[in-house]
Amino acid sequence: MATAEVGTPARPGVSAEAPARRRKRRRLLGGGLVVVVGGVVLAVTALIGDDGKPATRAGDGTTLEAVRQGPLSSQVSQSGTLSYSAGADGTPYSVVGRASGTYTWVPAAGTLIDCGETLYKVGEKPVILICGSTPAYRDLAQGDDGKDVRALNRTLVNEGYADKSALDPDSNYFGAGTAEALEKLQDKRGADVTGRLNLGQAVFLPGPLRISKVMVENGTGAGSGRPIMEASSNRREVTVKLDASQQSEVKKGDQAQITLPDNRITSGVVSRIGTVATSSGKADSDSGSATIPVYVTLKHPKDAGDLEQAPVQVQITTDGVKNALIVPVTALIGQAGGGYAVEAAVGDRGQTRIVPVTLGLFDDANGRVQVSGALSADDRVVVPST
Numbered sequence: 001m002a003t004a005e006v007g008t009p010a011r012p013g014v015s016a017e018a019p020a021r022r023r024k025r026r027r028l029l030g031g032g033l034v035v036v037v038g039g040v041v042l043a044v045t046a047l048i049g050d051d052g053k054p055a056t057r058a059g060d061g062t063t064l065e066a067v068r069q070g071p072l073s074s075q076v077s078q079s080g081t082l083s084y085s086a087g088a089d090g091t092p093y094s095v096v097g098r099a100s101g102t103y104t105w106v107p108a109a110g111t112l113i114d115c116g117e118t119l120y121k122v123g124e125k126p127v128i129l130i131c132g133s134t135p136a137y138r139d140l141a142q143g144d145d146g147k148d149v150r151a152l153n154r155t156l157v158n159e160g161y162a163d164k165s166a167l168d169p170d171s172n173y174f175g176a177g178t179a180e181a182l183e184k185l186q187d188k189r190g191a192d193v194t195g196r197l198n199l200g201q202a203v204f205l206p207g208p209l210r211i212s213k214v215m216v217e218n219g220t221g222a223g224s225g226r227p228i229m230e231a232s233s234n235r236r237e238v239t240v241k242l243d244a245s246q247q248s249e250v251k252k253g254d255q256a257q258i259t260l261p262d263n264r265i266t267s268g269v270v271s272r273i274g275t276v277a278t279s280s281g282k283a284d285s286d287s288g289s290a291t292i293p294v295y296v297t298l299k300h301p302k303d304a305g306d307l308e309q310a311p312v313q314v315q316i317t318t319d320g321v322k323n324a325l326i327v328p329v330t331a332l333i334g335q336a337g338g339g340y341a342v343e344a345a346v347g348d349r350g351q352t353r354i355v356p357v358t359l360g361l362f363d364d365a366n367g368r369v370q371v372s373g374a375l376s377a378d379d380r381v382v383v384p385s386t
Contacts, residue, residue, distance in 0.1 A: 069377035085237035099200035
């Protein structure tokens with residue numbers, strides 16, 4: 001049999017101008033078709049139809065599977081790592097010390113520090129965590145204005161040291177209400193009650209924090225500008241290294257299903273997607289080994305318990321249709337002149353007919369595909385029995 005050329009099927013979300021992606025999904029091998037779905041190579045016999053007339057399938061090793069009708073989701077399945085979220089680029093936050101003296105208390109790795117709590121102590125004086133993205137760079141007192149003041153106001157209100165009626169948490173201004181609330185915080189934490197915040201008395205970082213690494217010890221000298229700890233947030237997060245060729249398929253807000261190491265399943269949502277691709281670094285690697293980091297936030301963090309750096313399996317739902325005719329990808333056969341078909345059973349005497357089909361949505365994770373053509377639900381199509 002002559003080798004048939006196979007056309008490019010329409011597939012939602014991927015344009016016809018994406019040959020690299022398509023070349024990975026299928027290629028001719030001898031007289032047959034190779035379809036790559038979810039990283040699995042599926043060899044499919046290339047048959048030529050007789051204008052829909054019944055034909056008898058040659059060879060053993062096949063079975064019949066019913067055409068299903070119903071909802072279909074397009075999913076990307078990848079392995080991932082469960083940990084705690086950190087900076088936007090995935091690296092830990094760096095805690096930089098500004099106070100001078102001697103460390104008299106530092107937290108152990110794994111300690112959770114909430115906004116407004118003591119992060120560490122120098123000379124028995126607390127250094128307080130203020131939750132904000134602008135790092136500490138100056139003394140703060142009444143009359144000051146800026147993003148760092150807004151972070152201070154928000155922390156004071158959120159932690160109960162002032163009511164919103166007395167202090168606007170979105171205000172950039174350090175007023176009398178800020179000073180009064182700050183005095184309450186300083187008194188509770190055992191700091192000098194001054195109503196002002198000198199450089200070195202607080203660390204500004206997005207929080208709350210989970211301490212991941214401590215580089216100093218009690219009794220050692222504290223010096224200004226030295227990194228003393230690394231931290232992450234206390235939010236549970238899964239990092240997935242997505243094949244760069246699938247980047248256009250996944251978007252922020254996509255729903256995800258995470259299978260934990262003990263086979264329990266919990267749900268999540270894609271919270272952010274990296275923009276820099278990295279490769280495996282192997283000499284024989286090609287563009288197919290490049291990956292993009294995708295971050296999935298758990299909807300129910302308690303499901304993860306105390307697991308950290310734990311391997312998990314992630315299925316991200318990227319698209320869906322409510323009512324589709326669905327067949328296994330292994331039922332697809334290539335046609336002469338391009339396009340695809342399935343081999344459908346006719347009666348109960350082992351005869352079959354070749355039915356041209358148009359492809360729609362792919363479910364890569366489960367090896368299913370949406371088709372349209374002269375098929376109906378409960379028709380039976382030929383698939384390999386393995």
